[in-house]
Amino acid sequence: MLPKTENFKRGAAETLADPIIQESMEAVYNGFHTNRQSAGAATEGWDDQRDRGRAIKEHTIANLDYYLNMLADNVDANGGNVFFAPDSAAASEYILNLARDRDVKTVIKSKSMVSEEMSLAHEMEAVGIEAVETDLGEYIIQLAGEAPYHIIAPAIHKSQDQVAEMFKETTGVDPGDTPEELTITARGMLRETFQRADMSVTGVNFAVAESGSIVLVTNEGNGRMCTSIPRVHVAVMGMEKIVPSIQDLSMMLRILIRSATGQRISSYVTMVNGPRRDEEEDGPEEFHLVIVDNGRMRLLEDPKLREALYCLRCGACLNACPVYRKVGGHSYGWVYPGPIGAVVSPVLSGLKQGKDLPFASSLCGACKEVCPVRIDIPNMLLHLRNEVAEGPSESRGSGRMERLGWKAWRFGNMKSGRFRRGGKMANFLGRPFARDGMFRRLPPPLSGWTRSRDLPLTTSTPFRDRFKKRRQRGEG
Amino acid sequence: MTDQLAQKQRPQRVQLFVTCLVDQFKPEVGESVVNVLERLGIRVDFPEGQTCCGQPAFNSGFRNDAAQVARHFLDVFDATEGPIVVPSGSCGAMVRNYYGDMFEDDPAEMERAKRVGERIYEFTEFLVDVLGEDISALGLELDDTATYHQCCHLERELGVDHQPRELLEQVKGLEMLPMYRSEVCCGFGGTFSVKFSDVSTAMLDEKLDNAAATRASTIVAGDTGCIMHMAGGLHRRGSEQQVRHIAEVLDDAATGSTD
Numbered sequence: 121m122l123p124k125t126e127n128f129k130r131g132a133a134e135t136l137a138d139p140i141i142q143e144s145m146e147a148v149y150n151g152f153h154t155n156r157q158s159a160g161a162a163t164e165g166w167d168d169q170r171d172r173g174r175a176i177k178e179h180t181i182a183n184l185d186y187y188l189n190m191l192a193d194n195v196d197a198n199g200g201n202v203f204f205a206p207d208s209a210a211a212s213e214y215i216l217n218l219a220r221d222r223d224v225k226t227v228i229k230s231k232s233m234v235s236e237e238m239s240l241a242h243e244m245e246a247v248g249i250e251a252v253e254t255d256l257g258e259y260i261i262q263l264a265g266e267a268p269y270h271i272i273a274p275a276i277h278k279s280q281d282q283v284a285e286m287f288k289e290t291t292g293v294d295p296g297d298t299p300e301e302l303t304i305t306a307r308g309m310l311r312e313t314f315q316r317a318d319m320s321v322t323g324v325n326f327a328v329a330e331s332g333s334i335v336l337v338t339n340e341g342n343g344r345m346c347t348s349i350p351r352v353h354v355a356v357m358g359m360e361k362i363v364p365s366i367q368d369l370s371m372m373l374r375i376l377i378r379s380a381t382g383q384r385i386s387s388y389v390t391m392v393n394g395p396r397r398d399e400e401e402d403g404p405e406e407f408h409l410v411i412v413d414n415g416r417m418r419l420l421e422d423p424k425l426r427e428a429l430y431c432l433r434c435g436a437c438l439n440a441c442p443v444y445r446k447v448g449g450h451s452y453g454w455v456y457p458g459p460i461g462a463v464v465s466p467v468l469s470g471l472k473q474g475k476d477l478p479f480a481s482s483l484c485g486a487c488k489e490v491c492p493v494r495i496d497i498p499n500m501l502l503h504l505r506n507e508v509a510e511g512p513s514e515s516r517g518s519g520r521m522e523r524l525g526w527k528a529w530r531f532g533n534m535k536s537g538r539f540r541r542g543g544k545m546a547n548f549l550g551r552p553f554a555r556d557g558m559f560r561r562l563p564p565p566l567s568g569w570t571r572s573r574d575l576p577l578t579t580s581t582p583f584r585d586r587f588k589k590r591r592q593r594g595e596g
Numbered sequence: 597m598t599d600q601l602a603q604k605q606r607p608q609r610v611q612l613f614v615t616c617l618v619d620q621f622k623p624e625v626g627e628s629v630v631n632v633l634e635r636l637g638i639r640v641d642f643p644e645g646q647t648c649c650g651q652p653a654f655n656s657g658f659r660n661d662a663a664q665v666a667r668h669f670l671d672v673f674d675a676t677e678g679p680i681v682v683p684s685g686s687c688g689a690m691v692r693n694y695y696g697d698m699f700e701d702d703p704a705e706m707e708r709a710k711r712v713g714e715r716i717y718e719f720t721e722f723l724v725d726v727l728g729e730d731i732s733a734l735g736l737e738l739d740d741t742a743t744y745h746q747c748c749h750l751e752r753e754l755g756v757d758h759q760p761r762e763l764l765e766q767v768k769g770l771e772m773l774p775m776y777r778s779e780v781c782c783g784f785g786g787t788f789s790v791k792f793s794d795v796s797t798a799m800l801d802e803k804l805d806n807a808a809a810t811r812a813s814t815i816v817a818g819d820t821g822c823i824m825h826m827a828g829g830l831h832r833r834g835s836e837q838q839v840r841h842i843a844e845v846l847d848d849a850a851t852g853s854t855d
Contacts, residue, residue, distance in 0.1 A: 136794055136798055479791055502657075509657030526656065529661065566790065568790035569793070572832060573800070579623050583627070587630070
């Protein structure tokens with residue numbers, strides 16, 4: 121999927137006008153966020169665990185090449201194959217070639233954000249390979265032909281009625297409309313596909329360098345079906361999804377799962393150590409691990425943005441974000457929505473195209489507060505804003521008028537006399553247009569404010585004048 | 597050193613950084629801050645050269661412009677001594693948390709920023725953490741119903757979470773009503789409110805609906821930006837509810853008890 125980060129404002133406006141989505145997004149805060157808060161509060165040493173999680177990520181990312189080599193060696197020793205893909209096209213090509221070469225007809229997929237970066241299911245369908253998403257949410261958006269709306273709940277924006285309608289169109293039978301009935305319907309449709317699939321593509325929540333294991337965290341059991349039934353298993357991972365050891369893994373699982381859903385542990389945690397061995401009865405004949413860069417080196421090389429690679433893709437920052445809950449997932453224009461998407465997507469799409477995203481935040485800090493590894497998202501947004509405003513011409517997206525506006529603001533603030541006179545002048549000039557000291561309608565850029573809010577006139581007697589008078593009167 | 601002194605000895609004198617918004621839009625908030633501090637026997641100085649901390653330009657990405665205004669701020673306040681009290685979490689956080697980022701390539705300025713940053717106290721933080729139990733001397737009393745909105749930067753940037761509520765709880769007769777999602781942003785966000793007007797408005801609507809549901813007559817908050825935002829929305833709605841800075845409420849409560 122190619123980033124389309126330039127349409128943020130239009131997408132936001134459309135989402136704000138959609139009552140079904142606005143209603144669905146309430147569940148994100150009332151469900152996921154509330155559960156995450158309770159889980160944190162109920163976990164002894166929760167904040168220490170987050171610190172340790174962050175320390176593990178800091179260490180791993182600082183030594184990424186070392187751990188990637190270790191991982192590759194151990195996957196190899198386990199009988200698997202490793203492919204490093206510089207971008208999503210190279211990753212797709214490797215997997216498509218593999219599928220063709222192994223005469224694959226049907227591919228089942230479990231949830232993988234990296235495969236969304238690659239639009240892998242589309243690419244496969246385009247060359248005549250059936251590719252079926254098996255995570256319920258992913259399955260729903262695949263039927264709808266949409267991108268995920270949320271990192272862990274891709275179809276969160278769909279109502280039960282909409283899902284029932286789609287299932288009916290696909291199967292021709294009325295699936296009922298309770299969540300249970302819909303799940304049973306999907307399960308029936310998917311079960312048959314599981315049995316005939318000859319290849320699976322899964323994501324990777326963590327890869328353990330010391331053992332060459334990949335780890336999947338799921339609640340539906342589809343991940344485990346994917347890793348055990350088809351004869352070929354391909355796991356795709358962003359190159360940052362690595363932990364040094366099994367002990368580190370246990371710490372990361374604790375904070376990931378609590379942050380994502382509020383569960384202490386997910387229904388399934390699947391560890392894969394390569395293909396089936398001689399003495400084993402189940403499992404794939406072949407195991408491939410595709411490690412994808414796709415712009416991540418750009419984050420790694422920028423010390424101001426590096427910590428974006430600490431992200432565990434838990435979605436907690438989305439759930440906490442009041443902007444995400446209003447504008448929804450698709451407005452961000454790429455695979456990763458919400459606060460972390462506002463950092464990552466413009467960097468990968470090019471800042472000029474995605475220049476709205478770093479500004480689409482009130483900088484309230486709720487994302488940083490809930491992040492399991494304390495990623496300082498507001499600070500990274502500020503850094504990107506600075507790149508847009510004052511950066512080199514290839515990333516600069518600020519207008520001339522805005523630049524002049526800030527120069528004028530600076531001039532007005534460099535001397536207190538000037539500042540005071542500026543306020544008085546604004547009061548004098550504005551007074552004829554204000555009613556009860558309030559403006560109801562102002563020209564751009566302030567029209568953005570007065571669209572829905574009144575704006576007070578500056579005072580005729582600023583605090584500094586009042587304070588002076590007070591001291592002259594000898595008070596205090 | 598100055599900071600440690602402030603912790604050990606009760607300061608007699610503070611510098612007021614009133615903020616550009618209070619100076620120009622809400623001067624009565626500044627007057628209330630002075631009233632409350634003076635009632636506690638503290639001498640308030642107002643360094644006249646002050647303007648803005650630089651945050652509007654900094655948050656908009658214009659760091660070069662912001663840095664010049666920040667240097668002016670440091671010129672003004674580094675020439676003074678003792679705690680600097682500011683009735684805003686956002687401006688306090690700018691100086692304490694972000695000046696360092698802005699001057700990372702300028703060690704001398706960084707040093708100055710650190711020195712001044714250590715002296716900065718948000719108003720309620722100063723009352724509770726520095727003055728401590730002395731506040732009971734005010735004998736606060738006010739017959740009103742209120743609900744508290746947690747301003748984001750005060751809460752998350754400065755970590756001033758319990759202090760405002762503790763102060764409000766000390767006001768006799770003031771009934772504090774809990775607000776659903778009081779921790780969620782009101783949608784102000786500086787230029788965000790203008791650049792992303794419709795998103796900001798949707799956030800404000802949620803906030804004002806939740807505030808209205810409390811049936812409190814007053815929304816209390818600690819940052820003038822957020823206050824202007826909510827007040828602007830309430831005024832447009834024609835609502836009876838008012839939004840006030842915590843300094844104004846405390847000032848009223850102190851007056852109420854002595855009259």
